[in-house]
Amino acid sequence: MTCPAADIVLRIPNTFSTTDSGALNLVQGTGGVINPAGAEEDYSTLIRDAYLSLEGVWSHVQVMDTSSIFGTQATARNPMLGDQVHPSPRSSAMGTGPTWVPLNGGDVAIADLLAATIGQKSTATPGDLMLAQRFRQEFLVVAGAGAGGVDLAAVYPLGPTAAQQPITQADSLYVPGLGQFAMTSASISRTFATNSIRITNLPGSPDLTAYSGRVAVVTGAHPGPTTGDRQIVSVDLPSIAAGAIVTATVAVTIARTGDRGDATSITVSPAAASTTSGLILQNAYPTANDVVTLVIYNPTAGAMDLAAANWAFWVLR
Structure with a gap:
């Protein structure tokens, strides 16, 4: 299910930490035992499984998994948590090493993921015959590609490769823990004989080397899978000599070339006279x-x- 079909997004709560930060006693077991061993993992898993069980139950409800931010395992310290159970707030400075704290914190990371899940508002492109659709696609960060660059691969090996995905410069790239980047000025390359896709020249020249293995999300507003009903066009073919092949151009609204997200293909039903005469339409x-x-x-x-x-x-698109 994609988010344009959803009216409600259920956010899976974050995984807990095993450390009772500030002795707040937020995790308790049977009989009021404070922070019993393994309880954080058990509670986190129970909550996550409960939310995941709701996937696909209602057509207008989408479940948003936050494990790409917090992980699924309870650890002694999670930089995305402010205490044992709550996301960390936006901070004014980024630490390093074992004291590393994301500049934006868990709260902002959740908001960024929610924005990426929802995608951009569905709008009509001038001249389009149908509304554009929200586009959202997850990718695996393979490696950084220099300052402001990243190589992305498909998350699911049995599905389409990353290079086959119709991402465009009108989209945005979201990397958990780093933020969201407009790709307006970015370069998108699909190298021959490889399955990955490379994006370079991201704004701010972020270094994504340390983000290898994370799931990034590309969102945008793409044209729908088809541009609408048939178009009736008057076609006046030139005189065609016996055994000859000729070309003719016709005006068809929303026909698009290239390998971008708005590229189209064409299906044609010729006039009856051209078919009965023996002419053969080889391509359109x-x-x-x-x-x-x-x-x-x-x-x-x-x-x-x-x-x-x-x-x-x-x-067709």
Whole structure:
């Protein structure tokens, strides 16, 4: 389920720490025993399992897993926690080494993850026949790629590779513990024969070397999977000599080229006259914005010059 279909997002509470920070006695066992061994892990798992059991129960409810921020194991110290059970607040300085504390803290990391889960507002692009859809895709951070760069791989090896995902410069990249980055000026490269995707020139030139192994999220507002109903276009083919192949261009709204998130393909239903005459439509593909090129073959023994006729076009994404 994707968030555009959800009205409610249930956030799984964070995993607890095993340390009774400040002797607040927030975790208690049977008989009021303070911080019994293993209770933090047990309670955290019970709560997480309860929330996960609600996934898919209601079509309008989405469960947001915070384990990418806090992990699933109760540890003695978690820099994303302010005490034993509560997320850490935004701090004014970032520590180093064993005292490392995220600059924004657990609270801000949760807010960033929520924003990434929700994605951007669904809006219509001028000329679109359907509303754009929220796009959200998780990636595994493989390694940093210099200042302001990162290599991303697919989280699930049996699904599409990272390089196949239609992310664009209009999207945003969220890295837990680091923040969210607009990709307006970023470069997105898909190297031949590799399954990863490389993003460079992120704003602020963050160093993502230490974030290898984390799950990052790319969100944005992408065009929907199809741009709507068929379009009826008058097509006037040129005269085609016997055995010749010709091309013709027609105006088809929302046809798009390239490998970006808005690239489209075309399905065509030619006019009956062109089919019964023996002409063969070999291909139809976008060659510019709102322009489709038709490739027509005349296998007959004579030249053919048909009158203009209505063809039906479907633009698919």
